[in-house]
């Protein structure tokens with residue numbers, strides 16, 4: 001049982017917090033004037049107050065989040081960034097602004113994937129206590145020294161991973177797991193093809209597909225062929241030399257992270273009852289992104305036996321635990337491409353935007 005945190009210290013004053021998991025300090029002049037511990041209550045964080053290119057990201061001192069009764073406050077050691085963070089940063093496709101904020105991001109601090117140690121817990125928290133090493137996803141942003149979320153957003157950090165590696169796991173590995181296991185229902189011996197096999201999702205997908213007993217083909221550019229083979233792919237297609245849609249092979253399951261081919265071409269190399277997942281959430285129209293391709297896949301799937309199944313991954317604590325077990329058994333190991341200090345987060349997002357990451361991009365905090 002952890003140390004209950006019911007009040008937020010502001011100098012010699014305390015404020016009673018409303019129920020919930022996390023709160024931000026109020027920035028009223030009165031509280032500022034009264035505060036004698038302001039340094040203790042602030043943290044370094046990347047903030048964005050408008051949509052745009054990476055230069056909208058600024059390193060600032062802002063108020064630390066404060067745990068409510070159900071919250072876990074994490075001292076962030078590492079955070080991962082990925083293409084989903086680009087959508088929040090740019091506000092493109094525009095349809096995404098319905099969720100993230102119409103004129104500017106609702107959440108000033110970007111990012112979701114985090115690893116660190118527990119700094120404080122609310123009084124209703126039972127699974128963690130200060131000092132525990134955790135990984136997971138946060139709701140107050142993670143490009144910051146501290147982040148906060150409910151306890152079910154976290155799981156114990158895999159014992160054989162560094163914080164940098166653990167931060168890399170959450171969204172990408174969960175997406176790969178849910179695509180292969182839940183959507184694809186991949187069975188031992190089935191043939192699986194993964195495009196973008198060298199990327200954040202792809203490097204996890206190759207390893208998880210192998211752990212499910214599949215025969216795995218990865219698709220990547222020339223410089224990544226050896227890496228994709230080294231993480232377990234049985235076959236690697238260099239897309240600069242060969243077009244997998246013309247290979248004459250048939251696959252039971254295709255996870256298409258790149259969507260570089262028309263849907264009809266991908267269907268040609270899918271078995272008659274195979275499953276195809278269009279998984280490129282970015283790209284497409286500035287207004288609706290890849291929703292056009294998703295709608296087409298859904299429409300076509302009404303008339304064919306093949307299963308064309310777009311999906312959005314869900315953050316589930318039980319899947320973090322499944323991934324922890326896969327990692328500790330040695331079946332899955334995160335592939336880290338580059339790390340950046342917090343102050344270079346804009347550069348890191350710029351690199352993600354190039355679309356050719358070799359594994360995961362991690363921010364060290």
Ligand SMILES: NC(=O)c1ccc[n+]([C@@H]2O[C@H](COP(=O)([O-])OP(=O)(O)OC[C@H]3O[C@@H](n4cnc5c(N)ncnc54)[C@H](OP(=O)(O)O)[C@@H]3O)[C@@H](O)[C@H]2O)c1
Nearest residue numbers: 196198199200201220221258260280281282312313356357
């Ligand atoms: N469904 C969901 O809930 C969900 C969740 C997370 C992510 N996603 C989506 O999944 C996709 C992949 O994410 P990620 O984190 O893996 O991205 P990433 O790390 O940027 O990787 C992208 C990969 O695409 C490959 N690629 C780029 N251009 C290509 C082309 N023309 N032809 C073939 N491959 C190409 C790159 O490999 P090379 O360098 O070898 O070309 C790279 O490995 C993103 O679009 C993301 O939005 C969906």
